[in-house]
Amino acid sequence: MAEYVWPAAGDRLHIGKHISRLDGPVKATGRAKYAYDVNRRGMLWAIMVQCPHAHARITSIDTSAAEAMDGVVRVHVIQDVGTEIQWAHDEIVAVAATSEEVARDGAAAVKIEYEVLSHFVNERAVDEAPDAQPAQAETTGDPAAAMASAPTKSSGAYHVAQIAHCSLESHGQVAEWQDEETVTLWASTQAISGVASQLGEQIGIPASNVHVETQYMGGGFGSKFSVDRWGVVCAQLAKDTGRPVKLMLDRDQEVSVAGARPSTHAEVSTAADADGNVVAWDSKSWGSGGPAGANSPPLPYVFSFDNQTHMHTSVPTNTGPARAWRAPRHPQACLVTMRALEDLAHAAGMDPLDFFLKNIEKTGERASTYVEELEKGAELMGWRDRWRPRGSGTGTVRSGLGLALHTWGGRGHRSNCEVLAYRDGLVEARIGSQDLGTGTRTIIALVLAETFGVAVEQVKVTMGRSVLPASGASGGSTTVGGVSGATRRAALNAVDAVFERIAPRLGTEMANLELRNGQLHFKDGSMAAMPWRQAAALIGVNPVSATGANPGPGQLNDSGVGGIQMADVSVDMETGVVSINRMVAVQDCGLILDMKLAESQVYGSLIMGVTYALTEERVFDPHTGQMLNAEMEFYKLAGIEDVGEMIVHMMTGPGYDERGVIGLGEPPVIAPGAAIANAATNATGVPINEMPMTPERVLAAINGGMA
Amino acid sequence: MRAFEYSSPRTTEDAIRLLSAEGAVALAGGTDLLSLMKDGAAAPSRLVNLKAIPDLTGAHETDGGLHIGATTRLGPLGEHRVIRESFPAVAQAIAGVRSRQVLSMRTVGGDLLQRPRCWYFRAGFGLVPMHDGQSMAKTGDNRYHAIFGNAGDAVFVNPSSLAPPLIALGASATVLGPDGERTVAVEDLYRTPASSDESEFTLGAAEIVTGVTIPMRSSSNATYEIRNRKGFDWPLAAASVAVSDGGARVVLGHAAPTPWMSAAAAGALAGGISEASAEAAGDAAVADAAALSGNGYKIQLARVAVKRAALAAM
Ligand SMILES: Cc1cc2nc3c(=O)[nH]c(=O)nc-3n(C[C@H](O)[C@H](O)[C@H](O)COP(=O)(O)OP(=O)(O)OC[C@H]3O[C@@H](n4cnc5c(N)ncnc54)[C@H](O)[C@@H]3O)c2cc1C
């Protein structure tokens, strides 16, 4: 029986190396086909008519003009007369036509009348909210008493704007029915298996008759777990017309209705004793991510204090609804906590690095990891030589340093894998997972190749189809642990199954065989090693098949990481423009399978973090409640010139590797904003408490005009 | 997007004739016009491409100064020897466009005549959007809107990158139409509309800009732009300064519905550029600025842009 472990450090063929993603070339050359690229014979285009009001009741719908248009094949009412609409850009009617242009004209010809109702889109003004929902305070110890007697106190108000996911490939899909009962959906989704079940249920066919296919997808960040209304509408239109239908969201729809990260506003008071130990925390937060308001951010974040209290108010707004955004609630909690603690360090007259180290035991079980990471980060940033107390800079452009800590779980999800070994030496993994662009395909190939002791190019990965062995949704940093565990177990089982089949043909025992470096070895030395291809020829016409699952026997993955990030920024004191000079990210995630993919994940996170720290926010018009910047001119994403130098260090070796694989999708995107805000505060000498840190807000802080 | 005819004349006469038809619109680089059409904010029935007219492209020295054809692309123009040596204000404005793709399509005429970026205008509410009888932008979110010339309902800002340096350098534009050719100062191409039915340009029906001429007067000149992002982004504030024996000119961009000439700032620089006079010019430039509800920070940015443009010209 196989032993379900990862190979020891000295025995690793691929694990931990810098291996480039396997689908890089097909993506760079445009050969990779995304959902948007799928075009079927006789296909129709569907365009959805959106509601221009943030809150309204539909009073009439007239589709006759659209239906009469040449080329319009079907008009489908999504939400009928009488429905109360809760956000602008919500979908009311879909028009399917022979071309995208005709579908647009058709959509424009649909006449919908509304009774306009009053809307609320500015949750920052919580006092004006018609429906604010305060929750009970959660309290440990006696924060008020601890606060009263502490020598060092600090307080501040911190604000994180609502942002959108803004996936470069918008949401959408192509649907095509094979017969009355069977449909294929080429979808841009993070969850092929889940979408198949959801669509089956909503459209009234067995889930097994829904084939979802996602080979490549252009970003989801948590916003693409569901079949969504447009997925159901697309399949329905395809059914009604008997033709394939493509329905992809436009950019304005993508940004306004297909994903939002809730805002967080918080008022925090903290206190420390004379030695710089934090003794009390008191926070009140509120925020919104649309009609459902927003759940509380985990405050205080990373740290737990003996005396702490937190109270949150959820504020429903008439804005496009929230969806999970990488590490839900964590980036907001990180900004609030790390800014508040930096302020307290300042009040205590301490370097925040010393202050965080002083209080590091309050982070719990990851404390020693944080210490190692802070030391490594300090070295890479030159923190000890370069940090100066807040506001010591002079001149027009001032630089400063800041740091932040984060944490995440990242345990592998449920996953199933089948491994097939063929007599031509090819080894194949079949797995119903999807590659979001994070490198999942490469990870599966690498684990399979590692286990068979062959080159990564010698294995094949078949994935991205819901008919394959079911695997969980790709979200919450659960994928790498899930697919690597399932693949490793299936591959180990497959190696055993191969041995079982070929040992008799070689006149030896299974236990005498071993696969290493592309060769079949005989442990007793009775025969010379033979190349894998030669050994595989003995498999015969029927391939060997074995399966594996996660979770399963043996400990191949774990949960729980802690990382640190440091920022070096410059602030132009006259314009409020913040420039990133350098970011340092030090991250653990257990056993690293592919160092290049892991580092890329952190680079990408830093870029995304710089973006939400400096430029990204959803802006709503007070009059109409429409999003004013639902396009990419004013919904500003950072460009390569904005991101500065990025230094990434992954923690590896003893203490890390033996934990097994842990996910990395969320952790590194949590702390950049907080580190940058702390650095901007250190540089300017005034608290920079709002994200995004636009010139407008930074100048307001510098001029003392901050709310 | 509405179906349209496309014509690509070879002469200006043909272009004017084609543009005289109802709903016809001139097409230069298309980087603005095509997005307006896709957004439904423009729906021309005919596009008249100006780029195939040989007379309209290229820059050359004439007795009157450096003449630049209307369809000259900004990329090559930024490399032009005279621009680099004598008119850094223009070269710096071009360098501020961080997109290679846009630089290789965007033309001088299209830059001067691009439509405002106001988010109400782009969303289809019109250039002077009104809500319940009030200016929608004034009572709405106006963080990117005007700090000068905003007493009326129109509070969008002129987005042209080239207008501030060209006006500072005293450039003129040649305008050709059914009634013949006329020459106007570049600043006279612009006006502030009272309602969304009016144009923000002074061009008559079927008139086009055929080129601009920068007088070969020796001056210290520079442009300074402030943007949120370093990459592709429109400036939050921009200023061009030119100081010559004949006097000083200071022009602000992204500040008012038209490129905004500041006589007070120019006055501060009339005696030459120094640290002190640059500072004074910045202060003078914004002395009569008026913030809307959400754009007070732009006054500070305009002040700094003028000061830094002056220092860069020093
Ligand atoms: C991705 C992108 C990034 C951009 N980045 C920036 C930026 O960073 N900063 C910035 O300032 N701008 C930026 N822009 C805007 C850009 O400056 C304008 O789109 C451009 O100036 C328009 O020039 P064009 O030649 O393409 O004109 P067109 O789009 O062809 O025309 C613009 C308008 O002018 C009219 N017109 C053009 N030429 C003439 C003429 N000779 N006579 C009469 N009418 C004429 C057209 O009818 C049209 O109404 C960007 C645009 C895009 C698409």
Ligand code: SF4
């Ligand atoms: S601007 Fe939009 S359409 Fe163009 S390449 Fe980028 S994402 Fe694609």
